[in-house]
Amino acid sequence: MGKDASLDPQGAQIVACDAGGTMTDVIVVDRAGSFAIGKAATTPDSQATGFCAALDDAFGPRASTDPATNVSIAGVEACVYSGTSMLNALLTGTGRRVGVITHRGEEDIFLHQRSRQTWAGYGVADLLHHVAHHRPRPLVSRRLTKGVTGRIDMFGVEAIPLYEDEVRNAVAELLAEDVEAIAVCLMFSYLNPAHEERLAELAREVIAGAGDPPVTLHLSHELAPIIREQGRLNTVVLHAAAAEPCRRQLLGIEGALRNRDYRHPLQVLLSHGGVADIRYQRLHESTFSGPIGGLLGARYLSSVTGIDNWVCADMGGTSFDVGLIMGGEPMLDREVTVTRRLFNLPTLVMDTVGAGMGMYVSIDPLTQRITLGPGSAGAEPGPVCYDLGNETPTVMDCALVTGLLNPHNYLGGKVELNTSMALKALREKCADPLGVDVHYLAEGVLDLVTSSLREHIRTVLGTRGFSAADYSLLAYGGAGPLLMAGYSSGLPFRGVATLPSAAGFSAFGAAAVDLTHRYQKSSGIIVPDGADDDWKVGMGELVNLGWDELEERARADLSSEGLDWAAASVQPLAYVRYGGQMEDLEVPSPVPRIGSAADMDALIAAFEALYERIYAEVAKHPQAGYHILELGLTVTIPKVKPRLTCHPLQDPTPTIRAVKGQRDVYHGRRWRPAPLYDMDALQPGNEVEGMAVIEAPATTLFVPPGHRVRMDEWSMLWLTSGDDQQ
Amino acid sequence: MAVSKDDLRDLFAGTLAWDKTKEIISGPKDDDRFEAVLELLQEQVRWPERILLPLREHLYIVESGGSRIVKCDCGHEFGDWRRNWKMSAAIIARDDIASMEEIYPGLRRPDPNLCEIREFICPGCGVLLDVESVPVGYPVVFDALPDIDVFYDDWLGRPLEDHQDCEDRTAEIISKWAKPLL
Structure with a gap:
C-alpha cells in the first residue's frame, strides 16, 4: 500500500466506508494503490451526511473548501458501505412495527426463547453467575405474535393441514394493530414451504380486502431456510423491521454520491464476506458486517503476499476482536450471536472481548486489585484525557501518561489530549489508594491489558486445537499497533505485522472483496459407511435438487440487480459431518453436480481432507457415515479491488524526513528517551530499532527495547524481537 | 459503582x-453499599431496634436490649440469633399424600416415603418465611449462622460494642422439648 500523501484524488478508484456506532471511516484508494483515510462522526439520522464528511476528510486539503464544488468521484468504480445502521434500527426500536405469525402453541417463542439467549454474549464472570442470566427483551411483543394451527413434520410431510380461517383472523388482528410488516416462520418450512406459501396467499387476500395498506410479508423459507426456529425467526424479524429503513438510508448515501458524479450502484458489505448491490433482496445479511472488514483485508493480503495463515487482531476503543484466516480463507459461522440474540446468518467468525483503549481502570475496594472494565468510556465522554467530563481513568489515559501516545498528534492533531487530567485521575483513583507511583501503575495496567489480550488470542487458537506457530499475527485497528508487541509476546507466531493503514484497515477490507451472494438451505442427506453406488447416486440426486433450487434463486437475484450470469462463477457447497456429530464443515464441492457414485466419493474425500487439515487424521470417523444437513451455493462476480503495490527495498536506515525527534517513554519502571518516527515517511526496507515510537495520524506503533521493526516491500511493518529476527 | 438510594429501593421492591x-x-x-442497604431497611421497618444484618426476606438480626435476636419485619421476635429461628416458627409439615396434593397435585407430587415438605410461617404476621424439602426425619436445616463480630471487625472495620461468641445454640431449645429418659 502506498502513502496517504501520495493519493491522487482524480485517480480515485474505490471508496469504502465502515460506519461504526460513533465514527464513520472512509478509505479512498487510487489506481496506483495509494490510499487516504477519512474520519467523521456517524450521523444516524442521515448517514449520507457522515459518509460525505468522512469522504471529504479523506480527500483532506485536496478537497475544495467550498461545499458546492466537491471533489468529483466520477472515476470511482466501486463504493462499498459497511456499518451497523440496521442493527441499531432493530435495537433502538426505530425499525418498522412487525407482527409475527407462527404455529399455535409457539406464540410465546419470544418470551421463553432458546435458553442459550439467557447468557449469550456474556463474559466469563456473568456466564458463571446464574443470577446474571436473563432473557433479552422480546424482539416482538406477545400481543403482535399470533399462532395458527397446521404442521409440516420433520420429513417435510403435512401432518396437520393449515387452518385457513385462523390465518385470516391472525392477519386481520395484526392489521388492526397497525403493523407495517408481517414475519412468518413455520416449523420445517425449509423442507416444505407449502404452508408458508399458502399463508402468504391468504395474507395478501386479507391485506387487499382491508384496502391494501402498505404491509409487507416476509417468509422464513425465503429469507433463511435453515434449521433452528429461534435464529430463523429472529432473522426474519430483523429483515422485516430493519431492512427497508436501512435500504432507504443506503439509497440516500447513493444519492449523495451521485451528486458527486458517482455512476455505479452503491454496494453493501455482507456479513459472510461478499458484497451486493444495495437493492439486494436479503439486505439483512449486511447486519453484522462492521467488524469483518479487517478479516477480508487480511484475506486479500493472503492472496497477494502468499502468507495464508493469519491471526487478525482488531483493537479499537471498546473491543478486541480476533479472527483467523486459515489457508487464505476466513472461518464462517452460520448461527451468530449478536446483542445476546441468535440469528441464522452466515457470518465470518470474530471472537470479541470487551477490551479496548476506552476500557475503565479502577481499584476493587474489597480486594485492592486493579480492575479492568466492565464498561468503556466510548467516544463520548471518552477517556479522561479527552477532557469531556469523564473522571474515571481508562487504558488510553495510561498510554498517554507513560509517553506512548503523543498528546499533540491524536487523530493527526485534531484532538488535543490533556495529560495532566489523565495523571490526576489515575493518581487519585488508582495510584494513591494502592500507594504506588502513578507511572508505575499505568505501566502495570498496560501489562495487565496486554496479558489479557494475549490470553484471548491463546484461547481463540487453543480451543480450536490450533497453534500460534502456524500463524502470523496481523494487528490493526486504531490501537492495534500500540500494544501489539505486548500481546504477541510469548506466543510463537511466525511473524507479527501491522500496516500504515491499521486504523482504516476494516474499511480497506470492505473495498477488497468481490461481489458475492451466498445461498443456503437445510437438507437431510445421509451416506452410511460402505453405502453402495445406487445409494450414493440417489442421495446425489437430492443434493443436485437442492443446488438447482439455490442456483435458480441466485439467477433471479442477479437478474433483478442487472448483473450478467455469464460473468459469475458458481461454487456449490455442502455442510458435511460424521454421523452423530454436532458440528459440520463447509465443503466446497469439487464437482458442479453429483452425477455418479464417484462424484459423491469426491465430495466426501474433500470433506475428509478438510477435516484432517483442521483436526487430525486420527480424529476421522468414517465408520459413523456422513450427514449433509445443509447445502449452499456462492455466486461470485469479480469486482475492482485496491491494488497492493510491491516497492523496491531501500536502505535500512530511515531517511531524515522520517525522524520526528525524541520523547521520554516510561518503560521497564523507568523513563528513557525514545526516538520518534513518522510512519508515513518510512520507506520499504527501512528498519527501526527499539525503543522507538512510530507515529501516524490515526495510530501509533510502539517498538519496545530489544525489538526491531522492518517495513517490507508491501509496506507491511514486521516486528521482531532480538532472539527471533527474521 | 455508585447506586442511588432510589435504585436500591426499587431493587428491593423488585x-x-x-x-x-x-x-x-x-x-x-x-x-458503603452495606450501610446504604441497612439504612434503607431500617427506614422500612416500623420498630426502633437497630438492624445488624438482614438475614433473609422479612427477617433481620437486630440489637435488642444488649442481645441480638432474629426479628420479622412485622415485629415478631424469634429469639437469640444463634438458635435456629425455624424452631420458633409456625410449621406446616406436609408428610402425607393428602397434604402434598394440596400444592403438588397429580404427577407433580413427591413420594411422602422419600421426602417431606416443611413450610415455616411467621406466627406474628403469617408470612411464609421459608420452605425446605428434605428426606423424612431430617433435622430442621439451620441455613446460616453468620459470625457478626468477624464481619463488623474484619470486613467493615467498625467493631460492635460488645462481642458475642458465635456458636449454634439450637440444641438449647431442643433439650427443653426432649422427654426425660427416666
Whole structure:
C-alpha cells in the first residue's frame, strides 16, 4: 500500500466506508494503490451526511473548501458501505412495527426463547453467575405474535393441514394493530414451504380486502431456510423491521454520491464476506458486517503476499476482536450471536472481548486489585484525557501518561489530549489508594491489558486445537499497533505485522472483496459407511435438487440487480459431518453436480481432507457415515479491488524526513528517551530499532527495547524481537 | 459503582429495570453499599431496634436490649440469633399424600416415603418465611449462622460494642422439648 500523501484524488478508484456506532471511516484508494483515510462522526439520522464528511476528510486539503464544488468521484468504480445502521434500527426500536405469525402453541417463542439467549454474549464472570442470566427483551411483543394451527413434520410431510380461517383472523388482528410488516416462520418450512406459501396467499387476500395498506410479508423459507426456529425467526424479524429503513438510508448515501458524479450502484458489505448491490433482496445479511472488514483485508493480503495463515487482531476503543484466516480463507459461522440474540446468518467468525483503549481502570475496594472494565468510556465522554467530563481513568489515559501516545498528534492533531487530567485521575483513583507511583501503575495496567489480550488470542487458537506457530499475527485497528508487541509476546507466531493503514484497515477490507451472494438451505442427506453406488447416486440426486433450487434463486437475484450470469462463477457447497456429530464443515464441492457414485466419493474425500487439515487424521470417523444437513451455493462476480503495490527495498536506515525527534517513554519502571518516527515517511526496507515510537495520524506503533521493526516491500511493518529476527 | 438510594429501593421492591439490575450485579460494589442497604431497611421497618444484618426476606438480626435476636419485619421476635429461628416458627409439615396434593397435585407430587415438605410461617404476621424439602426425619436445616463480630471487625472495620461468641445454640431449645429418659 502506498502513502496517504501520495493519493491522487482524480485517480480515485474505490471508496469504502465502515460506519461504526460513533465514527464513520472512509478509505479512498487510487489506481496506483495509494490510499487516504477519512474520519467523521456517524450521523444516524442521515448517514449520507457522515459518509460525505468522512469522504471529504479523506480527500483532506485536496478537497475544495467550498461545499458546492466537491471533489468529483466520477472515476470511482466501486463504493462499498459497511456499518451497523440496521442493527441499531432493530435495537433502538426505530425499525418498522412487525407482527409475527407462527404455529399455535409457539406464540410465546419470544418470551421463553432458546435458553442459550439467557447468557449469550456474556463474559466469563456473568456466564458463571446464574443470577446474571436473563432473557433479552422480546424482539416482538406477545400481543403482535399470533399462532395458527397446521404442521409440516420433520420429513417435510403435512401432518396437520393449515387452518385457513385462523390465518385470516391472525392477519386481520395484526392489521388492526397497525403493523407495517408481517414475519412468518413455520416449523420445517425449509423442507416444505407449502404452508408458508399458502399463508402468504391468504395474507395478501386479507391485506387487499382491508384496502391494501402498505404491509409487507416476509417468509422464513425465503429469507433463511435453515434449521433452528429461534435464529430463523429472529432473522426474519430483523429483515422485516430493519431492512427497508436501512435500504432507504443506503439509497440516500447513493444519492449523495451521485451528486458527486458517482455512476455505479452503491454496494453493501455482507456479513459472510461478499458484497451486493444495495437493492439486494436479503439486505439483512449486511447486519453484522462492521467488524469483518479487517478479516477480508487480511484475506486479500493472503492472496497477494502468499502468507495464508493469519491471526487478525482488531483493537479499537471498546473491543478486541480476533479472527483467523486459515489457508487464505476466513472461518464462517452460520448461527451468530449478536446483542445476546441468535440469528441464522452466515457470518465470518470474530471472537470479541470487551477490551479496548476506552476500557475503565479502577481499584476493587474489597480486594485492592486493579480492575479492568466492565464498561468503556466510548467516544463520548471518552477517556479522561479527552477532557469531556469523564473522571474515571481508562487504558488510553495510561498510554498517554507513560509517553506512548503523543498528546499533540491524536487523530493527526485534531484532538488535543490533556495529560495532566489523565495523571490526576489515575493518581487519585488508582495510584494513591494502592500507594504506588502513578507511572508505575499505568505501566502495570498496560501489562495487565496486554496479558489479557494475549490470553484471548491463546484461547481463540487453543480451543480450536490450533497453534500460534502456524500463524502470523496481523494487528490493526486504531490501537492495534500500540500494544501489539505486548500481546504477541510469548506466543510463537511466525511473524507479527501491522500496516500504515491499521486504523482504516476494516474499511480497506470492505473495498477488497468481490461481489458475492451466498445461498443456503437445510437438507437431510445421509451416506452410511460402505453405502453402495445406487445409494450414493440417489442421495446425489437430492443434493443436485437442492443446488438447482439455490442456483435458480441466485439467477433471479442477479437478474433483478442487472448483473450478467455469464460473468459469475458458481461454487456449490455442502455442510458435511460424521454421523452423530454436532458440528459440520463447509465443503466446497469439487464437482458442479453429483452425477455418479464417484462424484459423491469426491465430495466426501474433500470433506475428509478438510477435516484432517483442521483436526487430525486420527480424529476421522468414517465408520459413523456422513450427514449433509445443509447445502449452499456462492455466486461470485469479480469486482475492482485496491491494488497492493510491491516497492523496491531501500536502505535500512530511515531517511531524515522520517525522524520526528525524541520523547521520554516510561518503560521497564523507568523513563528513557525514545526516538520518534513518522510512519508515513518510512520507506520499504527501512528498519527501526527499539525503543522507538512510530507515529501516524490515526495510530501509533510502539517498538519496545530489544525489538526491531522492518517495513517490507508491501509496506507491511514486521516486528521482531532480538532472539527471533527474521 | 455508585447506586442511588432510589435504585436500591426499587431493587428491593423488585421494580428496578433489568438493565440497571444487571449493571449492579456485574459491577463492583460501593464501599458503603452495606450501610446504604441497612439504612434503607431500617427506614422500612416500623420498630426502633437497630438492624445488624438482614438475614433473609422479612427477617433481620437486630440489637435488642444488649442481645441480638432474629426479628420479622412485622415485629415478631424469634429469639437469640444463634438458635435456629425455624424452631420458633409456625410449621406446616406436609408428610402425607393428602397434604402434598394440596400444592403438588397429580404427577407433580413427591413420594411422602422419600421426602417431606416443611413450610415455616411467621406466627406474628403469617408470612411464609421459608420452605425446605428434605428426606423424612431430617433435622430442621439451620441455613446460616453468620459470625457478626468477624464481619463488623474484619470486613467493615467498625467493631460492635460488645462481642458475642458465635456458636449454634439450637440444641438449647431442643433439650427443653426432649422427654426425660427416666
